[in-house]
Amino acid sequence: MKQNEAIISWKIAGLALGLLLTLATFLVKPLGVSAQFVVTDAIAVHAVAPAAAENNAYLAKYGAKDGWSIGYGWMLVVGMFAGGFITSRLLRAKQPEADKGSMPPMWAAVFGDSRKKRFIAAFFGGVLLLFGARLAGGCTSGHMISGMSQLALSSFVFGVFTFGAAILAAHILYRKRG
Amino acid sequence: MNTLLIGFLIGGAFGAILYMGGATSYRRILGTLLLKDMWIIKLMCTAIGVGTLGIYLLDLGGLANLSIKPAYLGGVALGGVIFGIGWAVSGYCPGTCVVGAAEGKFDAIFTVVGGLVGALIFAFMFPTLEAWLIEPFNFGAVTIQELIGINAVYLAVPFSLLLLSMAFFILKDRYE
Numbered sequence: 001m002k003q004n005e006a007i008i009s010w011k012i013a014g015l016a017l018g019l020l021l022t023l024a025t026f027l028v029k030p031l032g033v034s035a036q037f038v039v040t041d042a043i044a045v046h047a048v049a050p051a052a053a054e055n056n057a058y059l060a061k062y063g064a065k066d067g068w069s070i071g072y073g074w075m076l077v078v079g080m081f082a083g084g085f086i087t088s089r090l091l092r093a094k095q096p097e098a099d100k101g102s103m104p105p106m107w108a109a110v111f112g113d114s115r116k117k118r119f120i121a122a123f124f125g126g127v128l129l130l131f132g133a134r135l136a137g138g139c140t141s142g143h144m145i146s147g148m149s150q151l152a153l154s155s156f157v158f159g160v161f162t163f164g165a166a167i168l169a170a171h172i173l174y175r176k177r178g
Numbered sequence: 179m180n181t182l183l184i185g186f187l188i189g190g191a192f193g194a195i196l197y198m199g200g201a202t203s204y205r206r207i208l209g210t211l212l213l214k215d216m217w218i219i220k221l222m223c224t225a226i227g228v229g230t231l232g233i234y235l236l237d238l239g240g241l242a243n244l245s246i247k248p249a250y251l252g253g254v255a256l257g258g259v260i261f262g263i264g265w266a267v268s269g270y271c272p273g274t275c276v277v278g279a280a281e282g283k284f285d286a287i288f289t290v291v292g293g294l295v296g297a298l299i300f301a302f303m304f305p306t307l308e309a310w311l312i313e314p315f316n317f318g319a320v321t322i323q324e325l326i327g328i329n330a331v332y333l334a335v336p337f338s339l340l341l342l343s344m345a346f347f348i349l350k351d352r353y354e
Binding site: 005006007008009010011012013014015016017018019020021022023024025026027028029030031032033034037038040041042045056057058059070071072073074075076077078079080081082083084085086087088091096098099101102103104105106107115118119120121122123124125126127128129130131132133134135136137138139140141142143144145146147148149150151152153154155156157158159160161162163164165166167168169170171173174 | 181182183184185186187188189190191192193194195196197198199200201202203204205206208209211212213217218220221222223224225226227228229230231232233236241242243244245246247248249250251253254255256257258259260261262263264265266267268269270271272273274275276277278279280281282283284285286288289290291292293294295296297298299300301302304305307311312317319320321322323325330333334337345346
């Protein structure tokens with residue numbers, strides 16, 4: 001059954017993530033990702049049309065914080081990309097076959113192997129993810145992992161509604177295959 | 179040390195853990211949401227269980243740089259529902275799509291681009307949404323212990339033990 005595992009077990013990954021969260025909270029602040037999508041948008045809009053970015057209250061709130069440039073949180077996301085890039089190049093041989101590539105076998109078994117269909121779903125899923133995360137004020141890392149670890153009320157509310165909706169949506173998507 | 183460099187290094191470890199721990203795996207995410215494969219939820223329970231204890235101890239020593247998010251119930255609940263649907267449809271969350279993109283998964287790259295569009299749509303709708311969903315029913319940046327008025331130790335320790343025992347003893351994979 002080695003094939004069905006991952007490169008490290010959930011125990012090691014969970015322990016490492018909990019310790020990393022503690023270290024980050026000690027050094028700077030808890031982990032968070034979704035706000036950096038806004039920072040990226042703010043920097044991009046500001047580069048093309050500075051007035052449009054400055055007149056948008058939400059873009060200005062995130063963009064002006066670091067002078068319409070990158071800051072700690074943005075570098076954290078760049079680091080995530082680098083960490084994923086390096087480990088995936090080094091350890092690809094150990095990654096289960098089912099987890100490789102751009103077409104998950106589980107998706108293809110139900111929705112067919114059209115790449116276009118999978119990419120459209122991935123794109124609109126991404127639109128909903130970040131719209132929802134920004135409305136709620138955080139995502140899996142900032143709200144669920146960091147927020148619940150700080151026993152924040154809003155993060156428990158987020159966790160309940162997120163898992164509720166995601167479990168329901170997954171069952172609707174895969175209803176035929178149950 | 180430079181904060182930008184600290185950010186890069188913490189992010190690097192975060193990305194490596196997510197990749198190696200299988201968090202960018204579509205079958206594991208959907209397996210969890212279909213309540214069959216408990217890998218991801220066990221990973222998250224362990225992380226939150228350890229993180230809760232770690233942050234509690236840091237805070238006890240006055241060393242925690244906390245960041246409690248405000249509890250505006252309407253926006254957090256509706257945002258959670260929209261986020262949850264996006265999670266099930268894409269199979270990624272905002273962090274894992276970045277790592278999946280780094281692995282070279284094209285579907286993850288589409289999720290990142292979709293995310294940039296979704297965040298921009300939110301930015302332009304923010305004034306309306308703020309009036310309807312963020313300003314009303316806002317209880318502020320409150321923790322559970324503040325809400326019910328007890329010492330954090332009585333929550334942090336049992337909550338942490340509950341999550342760790344869920345991960346290690348209670349949650350079981352079910353395949354037919």
